[in-house]
Amino acid sequence: MGTNDQNPRIEDVARAAGVSVATVSRALRGLDNVATSTREKVQAAADELGYRAHPAAAKLAAGSSHTIGVAVANIAGWYCAQVVGGVEAVLAESGYEVLVVGVAGAEARRRFIADIDRMHHRVDGLVLVDIRLEHDEVERLRESELRVVTIGNSYPGLSSVRPDDISAARLAVDHLLALGHRRIALIEGMRDDPMRTEVSWRRREGYTQSLTRYGIVVDPDLLEGGDFSVIGAQEATHRLLDLIEPPTAIFAISDEMAMGARGVAVERGLNVPEDLSIVGIDDHPLAQTVALTTVRQDPPASGATAARWIVEDLQNDQCVLSTQELETELVVRSTTGLAKR
Amino acid sequence: MGTNDQNPRIEDVARAAGVSVATVSRALRGLDNVATSTREKVQAAADELGYRAHPAAAKLAAGSSHTIGVAVANIAGWYCAQVVGGVEAVLAESGYEVLVVGVAGAEARRRFIADIDRMHHRVDGLVLVDIRLEHDEVERLRESELRVVTIGNSYPGLSSVRPDDISAARLAVDHLLALGHRRIALIEGMRDDPMRTEVSWRRREGYTQSLTRYGIVVDPDLLEGGDFSVIGAQEATHRLLDLIEPPTAIFAISDEMAMGARGVAVERGLNVPEDLSIVGIDDHPLAQTVALTTVRQDPPASGATAARWIVEDLQNDQCVLSTQELETELVVRSTTGLAKR
């Protein structure tokens, strides 16, 4: 009612501009073999009619989906949401669509990768956020014609972007060492298998490097898995504080875990940072509300970079292999202080 | 390499099953005018070949996109991410696709709604998360053939789902009143115009109702806008605590704001809850780490409900108008306590 009920088709534009549909198609997509005067005529007609190509028709005819898939381990988590935000922003201005797929857990991931060929006409590219692949899955992705870039983890033969995790961890631990701490606990990834995610083992690597430089031997008692969750970190913290010789500082590899640790310390009557220093990684928006010292990273930037690579590859019909490590930055607030004595 | 490079087409399945493509199409989509034996034969052939319909072709032919759009004000925010998670979960198992569109700010929203007709062959349904529409925009959506449901706000003629905001606010304020508080501040939505979002004015309504029942007149000095952000809430809290007669309790209409308020109180040397009680709404995962008393809501449930309605409407070729208010629940932790004196 009011406006034309039916959307205009390419044929309507062609008629209005007095050219063929082929020319309209070329002109509107900015292909280069169109006379400038023709292009302007077509553009004017299209604007006038409010024409926009029917996406399904375009996709079918061109054999390309013009959409990028984003597979995330946990859509509702802060980190993933941030990354998706970055992807979305870039893709929106490039005219690509975003298809978000939740891939929670190993089973879902296996199915998703096994079905990757089916994705082949749904998406032209794929960004995997924080998803740990098996060897054969990497192989499978490499053989597919999809442009894929992984965020958080990296694999030979696939593009990847991630924060410089080793440096990030070293920033945190060096800060604690400089304050005089020597018993520094690490709350890392999955409790049953902390090395499962690359993020986790790279951050442990940074932790180890810093301690080693100071001539400190890593004490296995001070290594705890926090499952990247508040609850996991709380349990880990209780175990650490129950040690006969408890740590004077805790480095948690995410702010959410650091905040969980801080809460437990306070609940147990400790003063932070007088009795226990705490550092995280992320600079989560809520970190500031508890004055958490942390290492800032920029997840939207990761997403944006990944998206930009894919779009470039697609537009130039290439498939370049890129890798990037994003810088991080120590943000000192009030949960870290001088070690006692 | 290895697997067939080309995905099978419907024709391949038809040949393998010894039937026509029309029959394959019907059988695979579960239409009812297919003999059971035929259906099984077709299904077997499809499974064998690993066939899956090319989505763009199906969309073009059927004239339906089989995807649902989700327009969110702030993809990276906790609340929106939660809702999108709920939508995704339902849609995934219904075989629908999700198209996430970021609509940040009035300008983006206006463009999005103006272009809604273009969405018409991209999506069959639309869920709007926390997006405040103008009158003419509501009209426009109602006239479109899209199934739309709004989350957070509600409009005549459009389906909507949201927490019972009035009750949620009353739970929070009644709790404070029961503890003896009489000067209870409210940190609500946008500072320049707190009534802009429905969430905000409904929660203010609950606040007012509770106070009024107790015979307390609302003091305009105690009404502050926190912009739904940590920083906004921090600024608001400073203003409140600078009052000649400061509040003894603060009710912030989101946990992120409540956590911002708590941080400021602590920073200013106040004890929580001895000097100042604080309540939020959400039960954000991090609320627990500061022992925040709050009113729990379930954003994924909102998203799931919205998605379910749309899918049902689509499958039954109907367009029913539904409205639902979700229950909330008071979670008492340690940021609220008896009022002094």
Added chain:
DNA sequence: CTGAAAGCGCTTACAG
């Protein structure tokens, strides 16, 4: 219950 055929609205060689 099933099949042959038209058509969904584009893009892309192919010719000119």
Added chain:
DNA sequence: CTGAAAGCGCTTACAG
């Protein structure tokens, strides 16, 4: 630089 025509892979009346 432009056009006529085939074709992308499905779905859906229509007829039987």
